Amino acid sequence: xxxxxxxxxxxxxxxxxxxxxxxxxxxxxxxxxxxxxxxxxxxxxxxxxxxxxxxxxxxxxxxxxxxxxxxxxxxxxxxxxxxxxxxxxxxxxxxxxxxxxxxxxxxxxxxxxxxxxxxxxxxxxxxxxxxxxxxxxxxxxxxxxxxxxxxxxxxxxxxxxxxxxxxxxxxxxxxxxxxxxxxxxxxxxxxxxxxxxxxxxxxxxxxxxxxxxxxxxxxxxxxxxxxxxxxxxxxxxxxxxxxxxxxxxxxxxxxxxxxxxxxxxxxxxxxxxxxxxxxxxxxxxxxxxxxxxxxxxxxxxx
Amino acid sequence: xxxxxxxxxxxxxxxxxxxxxxxxxxxxxxxxxxxxxxxxxxxxxxxxxxxxxxxxxxxxxxxxxxxxxxxxxxxxxxxxxxxxxxxxxxxxxxxxxxxxxxxxxxxxxxxxxxxxxxxxxxxxxxxxxxxxxxxxxxxxxxxxxxxxxxxxxxxxxxxxxxxxxxxxx
Numbered sequence: 001x002x003x004x005x006x007x008x009x010x011x012x013x014x015x016x017x018x019x020x021x022x023x024x025x026x027x028x029x030x031x032x033x034x035x036x037x038x039x040x041x042x043x044x045x046x047x048x049x050x051x052x053x054x055x056x057x058x059x060x061x062x063x064x065x066x067x068x069x070x071x072x073x074x075x076x077x078x079x080x081x082x083x084x085x086x087x088x089x090x091x092x093x094x095x096x097x098x099x100x101x102x103x104x105x106x107x108x109x110x111x112x113x114x115x116x117x118x119x120x121x122x123x124x125x126x127x128x129x130x131x132x133x134x135x136x137x138x139x140x141x142x143x144x145x146x147x148x149x150x151x152x153x154x155x156x157x158x159x160x161x162x163x164x165x166x167x168x169x170x171x172x173x174x175x176x177x178x179x180x181x182x183x184x185x186x187x188x189x190x191x192x193x194x195x196x197x198x199x200x201x202x203x204x205x206x207x208x209x210x211x212x213x214x215x216x217x218x219x220x221x222x223x224x225x226x227x228x229x230x231x232x233x234x235x236x237x238x239x240x241x242x243x244x245x246x247x248x249x250x251x252x253x254x255x256x257x258x259x260x261x262x263x264x265x266x267x268x269x270x271x272x273x274x275x276x277x278x279x280x281x282x283x284x285x286x287x288x289x290x291x292x293x294x295x296x297x298x299x300x301x302x
Numbered sequence: 303x304x305x306x307x308x309x310x311x312x313x314x315x316x317x318x319x320x321x322x323x324x325x326x327x328x329x330x331x332x333x334x335x336x337x338x339x340x341x342x343x344x345x346x347x348x349x350x351x352x353x354x355x356x357x358x359x360x361x362x363x364x365x366x367x368x369x370x371x372x373x374x375x376x377x378x379x380x381x382x383x384x385x386x387x388x389x390x391x392x393x394x395x396x397x398x399x400x401x402x403x404x405x406x407x408x409x410x411x412x413x414x415x416x417x418x419x420x421x422x423x424x425x426x427x428x429x430x431x432x433x434x435x436x437x438x439x440x441x442x443x444x445x446x447x448x449x450x451x452x453x454x455x456x457x458x459x460x461x462x463x464x465x466x467x468x469x470x471x
Binding site for chain 1: 351352364365366367368369370373374375376377378379380381393395398399420442443444445447449466467469470471
């Protein structure tokens, strides 16, 4: 838990934070509304004898009392998809509408991608991009199992993604859920800190800036972008957004996060960020007994 | 008459009718809709908001989004039907997504037979309808739900659930 020590100054109730990071995480699934209502999915789970609890903040989130959420009829039929509770937040904040054109820049293995399709009633165009072909095949498997018909799957480095295969020249919204140092997944992956180094944090931050800049360029003025990571490092969170807001035509806008969270930081290690970064959200494991996440909402300006 | 041939890396939208065909062996949208209606009694209007595409000879995809024709990307919507063989075969994932519109060639399985079907087992079952590809269905959570595609011949229902989708339930 060594890397967490650097966050002592920014996390409220630091001891509770560390204690939560040391507890394993339970199993959650998202109800895939392309195929089933929450009521139907719950009826099937109940019939199978799987115990569950519905999250109070979203009726599509079910916490299961099982170690193998994939071995149920509900999963086989694509009524449910295993997805960590807090990772359900970014797509909800993006709030895509049926018929829109959405870019999911780092889409594999597809949990959030298929959630976007479901939020759009599977109507519209979700361009699901990833730079890794092996992970894209996992995305395609999940997309077909969940019955998503509105995805167009591309294989490119998101930093220089080209719209040339399509006959539109801008997206309405983009989800930028970037590769990161994954500190917030420590409850799920106890190995998450094994490879941790400040050098890795800095190098991945450079990639994150490139991807978020490309998303701003590829989204129409007035369009919405959600930037998210599953890590706590301000270098990968506020600093990335601060950089892109300074370099590209966009601004941070306030967001509505349905879980307890802390505001983004505006100072870190002697650097200061734009005051608007306080409008971003830090979701810590001890807030809602979930994994950790950072979420920022941006609007593209003229 | 030099007809074009199928390009393996590219998605081409299916022609509207057989008369619009420019690629030898490619089926038309009309034929696809007729197949789903004739075999499974799925009403053609079910697919009004979808387009059909071919990539790879005979592999037909169904898509709800926007795309130029042709388009060279990794995937578009979901695979739904294999055509360039004597009997056309719908995919398991397509049947799970659209099979509830079907009223013909649907075989209802009891709990035990449904579990065996998903595990990939072939089983001897009564069926007095057409032989060939059927939609296997079962009752779950209080209503019927399509499970996947089976091949019925000689008194036996063969499970065609792909290996990666099989489960012990």
